[in-house]
Amino acid sequence: MSMLIKGFKYIIPCQSRFSKTSTDNIVKQKYMSISRTIQRCLDDHGVVAQELDDKEAFLALNHLLHELQSTLLPCKFKIRSRHERNIVKSIRQILSTRSDVIMRRTEKSKVLFLGNALEFSNKALEYMIKTEAYQELIHDDCPLHDILNAVTSLLIYLLKHRTINQCQHKRMNPKRDTLELAHLYFIPKPHKPDCSLRPIVAANHAPTTMMSQYLNDLLAPIYL
Incomplete structure (x- = not known):
């Protein structure tokens, strides 16, 4: 239950490494998300960017994402990531069977209330x-x-x-x-x-x- 105390600052490490989605699709999704954010920033500052995929910076971004996603995790970190992921899954399973417990988003702190x-x-x-x-x-x-x-x-x-x-x-x-x-x-x-x-x-x-x-x-x- 100490995992719940971490609140909204806690994120399960390396979630994508345990995903059933292929590496190429994961990289593509991340690339599209980041590139759209950059494009919006450019638009806000009146910078016209054309053919973003052909530009060196965006090619480097795509390459970096592939490299990060393909790099093997250190053994200890991989074990820790899998362990914490299993803990979160077990918490979800427990909560799904507890009809006497209610879970809601809180008003200001953006954390879950049990x-x-x-x-x-x-x-x-x-x-x-x-x-x-x-x-x-x-x-x-x-x-x-x-x-x-x-x-x-x-x-x-x-x-x-x-x-x-x-x-x-x-x-x-x-x-x-x-x-x-x-x-x-x-x-x-x-x-x-x-x-x-x-x-x-x-x-x-x-x-x-x-x-x-x-x-x-x-x-x-x-x-x-």
């Missing part, structure tokens, strides 16, 4: 009861269709009465191909004494999102 699932659930339920702003869905009773109909009916009404024009109607109309119900989830705050939860509503693809975005773009400049 806690009591029942305690986490009780805190979430307590917040929902206190605010009376959320409702748990049971028996697959999803109100998504009703919310969508309410939004589209309102937009059609506004369009017919010329309160909005066709362009505005198009901008606020929900995107049906990516539609999903807004939902509530919680992020733990372990830096707080009672490890309280931060509520977050995921509504990027909710029926009201396009309307909300349009109104924000329209009204926000007034207060800026």
Whole structure:
């Protein structure tokens, strides 16, 4: 369990050496990732780079990646890497079988939080009861269709009465191909004494999102 204490600074060493992916594909993926990053930096500074693969620096980069990936690991380091990889795999397997343990990303430190699932659930339920702003869905009773109909009916009404024009109607109309119900989830705050939860509503693809975005773009400049 001491591995978990290492937090987000810990990375399993030499992960690619134990991958089933071929060396050529690994090098290609790394090369594309690094070269794209360099290209973005060049673009940010107004430097035009053409035929990057033919340039000496990028050829050297590709050669270096091949060399690093092909170099044999020292025996002790290889044993250590395999050992730590197996430990991480065993931790994942243990956590996958522990229904009483919940794993979440934390609010600020970007590390994983492991806690009591029942305690986490009780805190979430307590917040929902206190605010009376959320409702748990049971028996697959999803109100998504009703919310969508309410939004589209309102937009059609506004369009017919010329309160909005066709362009505005198009901008606020929900995107049906990516539609999903807004939902509530919680992020733990372990830096707080009672490890309280931060509520977050995921509504990027909710029926009201396009309307909300349009109104924000329209009204926000007034207060800026």
